Amino acid sequence: MTTIDSALFDDLQARGLIAQTTGGDVLAEYLAEGSRTLYSGFDPTADSLHIGHLVPLLALKRFQLAGHKPVALVGGATGLVGDPSFKAAERKLNTPDIVAGWTNKLKAQVSRFIDFDCGENSAEVVNNLDWVGQMNVLDFLRDVGKHFSVNNMINKESVKQRIDREGAGISFTEFTYMLLQSYDFAELYKRYNCTLQIGGSDQWGNITGGIDLARRMYSGETYGLTLPLVTKSDGTKFGKTESGTVWLDPAKTSPYAFYQFWLGTADADVYKFLRYFTFLSLSDIAAIEERDRNTEGRPEAQSVLAKEVTRLIHGEEGLRAAERITEALFSGGLEQLSEPDLEQLQLDGLPSSTLVRAQLADKPLTQWLVDAEMAASGKQVKDALGRGAVLINGDAITFDENLDGAACFNESRARFQRFYIVKLGKKKYHLFVVE
């Protein structure tokens, strides 16, 4: 018999992880009284999840740890249609085989976070294409569509801006998305007695749609809970860096870059993020906050956050690699790195490139750095050059040197004849290996 942690709801609330719920206190009680089955959906809109998906993903795990059974739904079907919720414009459709490929990747990714072998509340991963895929249009219209009122649908906040906004619009396809997702909930209710759907706060309309449908089709009593949208205190979008989205796939965002992302969290956000993204207890987090408040200089919270989240996503190994690189680059000991250290940095995932010595003179430094994706354009490098912000193995490079790639990467500047650590600005590092 699974033990239920009746404090779950209070804990979620205290973490700020509850945006809205249906049922209010009834839901809290319902969760405290027994092991429930809940689900959250992830649509394949890319070949990897990103940190924006982390809140619902971790929430599934929080529920599981508290004794409930999580179902992760990967939207092989809904991904073919596109969720219009709060989107400014119609999205372009991806081909079925692309979506199928992404679906498989997401299934694998999602599976790493929840436990499939813990008895009664073992997790499930499902794909809604399995039940929507073979449904025919007429059945859908008669069995599902009949339960929806267009009048209600167009009043949903999530599609309103698309309907009201001049210059926008919404296709029937996207408009129908809500029906598909609602049907998922009803179907999971039938299959697994799944009685709770969780999701981002943008999913509220879709979730309540599902609750209504489950009641109408099966007289099922179900609940919804939404998680807050992650926002930053400065108003910029969470989860983006200069180089774009922060992905969970280590091939798309290295553990080092991932670690650095969290390390850069603003003070104003970091304690909130600890509550959102880690499993540290609220009292531990409060203790960290208290210590930081009483300490001069750099707070401890960011490194705790980076460590916890990186370990969660990339494991102990990924975390250690990220820490090794960070330590080497930011603790000032660059000159002390041994040859094996430098080789290890490369293995650990420090961005690196291999250049051929004979070709160095072909391009200016600006171009080499652009090619290595250290900067988007030579202009940016040029700007940095003018401010002495480009360092090769510690030497500031000048404008004049820039033109001659070979001079920049000259042999006397090399470490162990072939390694050059280029620093652009305060944080960007790249290892060049010249052969």
Added chain:
RNA sequence: GCAGGGGUUCCCGAGUGGCCAAAGGGAUCAGACUGUAAAUCUGACGCGAAAGCUUCGGAGGUUCGAAUCCUCCCCCCUGCACCA
């Protein structure tokens, strides 16, 4: 199909014949200050080391000169019509 409104540099959004590589804001990058933070200030922000080159949905045209004018085409929005 008809009528009207639109498509501008990453985003929003000015610009209606030269002073426009194109206002302003946001985002982003670099510098100062710091704690690899925030705020603030400074600079950059189509590409190029530079000379210079390429842009304002697409293709042509008018003009000494076009993002701005004309023609055709593509796409989006709103309404009407068609259909019933």
